């Protein structure tokens with residue numbers, strides 16, 4: 001039965017060779033000031049594959065989600081202002097986090113627990129990814145963020161390629177839907193208040 005074996009090897013070859021350059025590019029690199037400046041500002045959470053059941057449960061309830069990420073380059077901390085839509089309602093949260101430059105991770109502190117993620121930069125500066133539990137196959141996860149609530153086919157392709165790189169391509173992808181967002185009015189109101197404060201001071 002040499003033939004099925006040969007076929008199996010042949011069908012693996014294009015997969016492996018196509019995979020490696022993409023995966024090399026995606027390896028977590030130390031975080032620099034330039035990286036942090038690129039990450040600063042407003043992002044939309046687009047999709048994720050999450051094997052950790054707690055993360056998965058959280059994400060299943062999210063209809064839409066955008067946030068402002070503000071890094072502090074001198075104290076290596078992060079401020080998140082997050083606008084979540086769950087159960088057709090807007091939930092606004094402010095949280096903090098830390099930057100571990102050497103090991104390429106960022107963290108967010110939610111209810112006294114610090115959650116770590118490896119930062120994965122995409123070729124496209126308008127997107128990025130977070131890799132969770134890289135060493136733990138049972139809990140591994142990859143989430144995808146973009147500057148706009150709608151992503152292009154090309155942007156989504158980078159996410160799919162990355163899923164292949166980390167062995168998550170066969171898992172369920174959880175998508176958000178920007179059209180379900182309920183936080184627009186709150187964000188607008190807060191932005192106006194912020195502008196007012198800035199002009200007054």
Ligand SMILES: *[C@@H]1O[C@H](CO)[C@@H](O)[C@H](O)[C@H]1NC(C)=O
Nearest residue numbers: 052053054055056057058060
């Ligand atoms: C996630 O949800 C499932 C089904 O609702 C539940 O059985 C499981 O215990 C939850 N896991 C966590 C970590 O909350």
Ligand SMILES: *[C@@H]1O[C@H](CO)[C@@H](O)[C@H](O)[C@H]1NC(C)=O
Nearest residue numbers: 070071072073074075076077
């Ligand atoms: C960063 O943090 C330091 C120390 O808390 C603070 O003095 C500084 O104003 C912060 N910088 C920005 C840009 O928020």
Ligand SMILES: *[C@@H]1O[C@H](CO)[C@@H](O)[C@H](O)[C@H]1NC(C)=O
Nearest residue numbers: 032033034036072073074075
């Ligand atoms: C990064 O930016 C901070 C704040 O502007 C500065 O203090 C620090 O020296 C910068 N680090 C590098 C490596 O340029």
Ligand SMILES: *[C@@H]1O[C@H](CO)[C@@H](O)[C@H](O)[C@H]1NC(C)=O
Nearest residue numbers: 082091092093094095110111
């Ligand atoms: C947001 O706040 C709610 C309640 O105030 C809390 O249950 C939830 O865990 C928070 N979520 C995040 C992502 O901070």
Ligand SMILES: *[C@@H]1O[C@H](CO)[C@@H](O)[C@H](O)[C@H]1NC(C)=O
Nearest residue numbers: 099100101102103104105116
């Ligand atoms: C990453 O860096 C932080 C701070 O430098 C350290 O506390 C943490 O243990 C490191 N994590 C890993 C996985 O190396």
